[in-house]
Structures are given as C-alpha cells and as structure tokens.
Amino acid sequence: TPDPDTPEHATPEPATPEPASPEPATPEPATPEPATPEPEPRSANLAWQRLSVALRSRPDRVQVVLALLLFALGFAVVTQAQQAASLSGLRQSELVGLLDDVSQRRDRLEAERSELDERLERLTSTNGSAAEARAAAEEQRDRYAILAGTAPAIGPGLRLAVNDPGGGVSAAVLLDTVQELRDAGAEAIQIGDVRVVAGTAFVQTSGAVQVGGEVVRSPYQILAIGDPETMETALRIPGGVYETISQVQDSSADLTIVPDENVLIDAIVVLTETDYAVEAEPDS
Numbered sequence: 001t002p003d004p005d006t007p008e009h010a011t012p013e014p015a016t017p018e019p020a021s022p023e024p025a026t027p028e029p030a031t032p033e034p035a036t037p038e039p040e041p042r043s044a045n046l047a048w049q050r051l052s053v054a055l056r057s058r059p060d061r062v063q064v065v066l067a068l069l070l071f072a073l074g075f076a077v078v079t080q081a082q083q084a085a086s087l088s089g090l091r092q093s094e095l096v097g098l099l100d101d102v103s104q105r106r107d108r109l110e111a112e113r114s115e116l117d118e119r120l121e122r123l124t125s126t127n128g129s130a131a132e133a134r135a136a137a138e139e140q141r142d143r144y145a146i147l148a149g150t151a152p153a154i155g156p157g158l159r160l161a162v163n164d165p166g167g168g169v170s171a172a173v174l175l176d177t178v179q180e181l182r183d184a185g186a187e188a189i190q191i192g193d194v195r196v197v198a199g200t201a202f203v204q205t206s207g208a209v210q211v212g213g214e215v216v217r218s219p220y221q222i223l224a225i226g227d228p229e230t231m232e233t234a235l236r237i238p239g240g241v242y243e244t245i246s247q248v249q250d251s252s253a254d255l256t257i258v259p260d261e262n263v264l265i266d267a268i269v270v271l272t273e274t275d276y277a278v279e280a281e282p283d284s
Contacts (some may be wrong), residue, residue, distance in 0.1 A: 104227075104233065105230075108230070146188055148197060149188070149196075149197040151268065153264075154263065154264045154265070155188075155225045155226075155263060156225065156262070157224045157225035157228060157260060158181075158222075158223075158228055158257055158259055158260065159223060159257075159258045160220075160222035160255065160256065160258075161219050161220070161221055162174070162219060162245060162253065163218060163254050164248075164253040165253075166248075168248035169218070169248055169253050170204050171202040172202070173241070173244060173245060174202055174209060174211070174220060174222075176244065177241045178191075178222075180231075180235055180240060181224045181231055184226065184230050184234035184235075185227055187225050188223075188224070188265045189224050189265075190222070191211050191220060192216040192221055194211045194216065195265070195268055196211070196212070197269055225263050228259035
C-alpha cells in the first residue's frame with residue numbers, strides 16, 4: 001500500500017534562470033582635435049612674393065631676348081631629336097648616301113657664292129671697264145633667259161622616263177620629281193613638250209595629268225640639265241622619288257634614269273603682255 005504522504009508522480013520544480021551578465025559598453029571613438037597648421041617658413045613666403053612681383057612686372061629687353069633664345073634652343077633640340085629618330089632606321093649605306101648628297105649641295109652653294117662674290121668685286125672695282133660690265137650684263141641676260149624658259153638650252157644632265165601602265169603616278173609625284181631636280185641644281189627642265197618654270201602648274205584630272213595646261217601621258221619623258229651625278233643621287237636617296245615611284249600602289253610604275261652629256265631642251269615659254277602690272281621705278 002503506497003504511502004499517502006508520498007505522491008505517486010512528483011512534479012519537478014521549474015528551474016530559475018540565472019541573470020544574464022551585462023555586456024561591456026563599447027567606448028565611443030574619441031574625436032581627434034584638428035591639427036594646428038605649422039607656419040610656412042619665411043624663405044618660402046619670400047620666394048612666392050618674388051615670383052608674384054616678377055610676374056606682375058613688365059619684362060625688359062634682356063628677358064625678352066633670353067626667352068626667345070631659350071625657345072629657339074628648345075625648338076632646335078626637338079627638331080634634331082625628330083630627325084635623329086627618322087634616321088635611326090636607315091642602313092649605313094643609306095646614311096652615307098644622304099651625307100654625300102648634303103655635302104655635294106653644300107659644295108655647289110659655296111662655289112656659287114664664290115662666283116657671285118668675284119663677279120661683284122669685278123663690277124664694283126674702279127678698274128672695271130664698260131666692256132666688262134656689258135659682258136657681265138649679257139651673261140646675266142642669257143642666264144635669266146634660260147631660267148625663265150624663254151630660250152632653248154643644252155648641256156649635261158639626265159633623261160628620265162616614268163613608265164606608268166597602271167596610272168598610279170599622280171601629278172603630285174611628277175611635281176615632287178621636279179622639286180628634287182631643282183634642289184639638286186637643275187637649271188632647265190622639260191616634261192614632254194612643256195618647259196617647266198616657276199609658274200608651271202601640275203594638275204591631276206580624270207585619267208590624265210596636265211603640266212602647264214597641256215596633257216602629258218605615260219611614259220613621262222623628263223629632261224633636266226645640271227650635274228648628272230648630283231641629280232641622280234638626289235633622286236635615289238632613301239624615301240626619294242625613285243623609291244616613291246617604285247612603290248606606287250596598284251601600279252607597276254618604274255623610273256629609268258640615263259645620264260647624258262648633251263641634253264637638249266628646246267621647249268620655250270612664250271611671254272605675254274601684262275594688263276595691269278608695269279615696271280616700277282627704283283627708289284632714288
């Protein structure tokens with residue numbers, strides 16, 4: 001018989017929860033105090049003051065000349081660097097050819113200057129006679145007639161033939177050829193039946209090239225009087241006319257150069273009367 005004081009099923013007492021420990025408070029970050037700027041050194045202030053005064057002041061002549069010299073020096077340095085970069089990819093033989101061409105042009109200009117100085121001294125000398133002055137004037141007249149294209153000319157030079165079956169050689173290429181010949185000392189030039197002078201125009205038309213108003217067609221025959229070796233060297237320099245014509249796209253163009261001791265240029269320029277321009281009297 002069960003004990004009446006002892007219950008059959010004892011009910012467990014509920015557990016009392018322990019109080020949670022309080023989490024520590026996170027301290028707020030301290031706000032940094034603004035740093036006090038240090039005073040600039042006195043020397044820096046003086047430098048800025050001097051610069052401000054220099055900018056406000058009007059430059060004198062010495063400063064202007066110095067600035068121009070510095071600008072010219074900088075420009076020369078940049079130009080020299082660009083030229084050196086463009087020549088860095090050339091072979092030794094090509095560089096030697098360029099140097100020879102420049103040397104020949106320099107020698108030619110020096111010889112021309114010496115000739116002009118000697119002629120000037122002869123004409124201004126007190127011992128110079130009227131006959132010598134008249135002979136010099138006639139020589140100058142003949143020279144100017146050849147340069148102006150009003151008289152035929154004969155002498156050593158080159159015969160050029162530009163064969164262009166594909167029509168890729170433009171008027172600009174022919175003009176570059178003339179310019180190279182002139183730079184190399186050509187005194188008279190003829191293309192086809194046209195005398196090339198300072199006022200000769202090169203015009204590109206549809207399927208043809210006009211030189212001085214006349215149509216010229218391939219193969220283009222070019223005659224030039226001058227030093228044959230110098231002119232041929234100028235045409236064959238790297239990047240020159242000979243290379244340009246041989247690399248014309250969509251065309252099998254080529255340039256033939258033949259030296260000749262007796263190149264005859266018989267085409268002449270007919271002068272026309274001016275309508276508005278008249279000769280001006282020299283200042284007294």
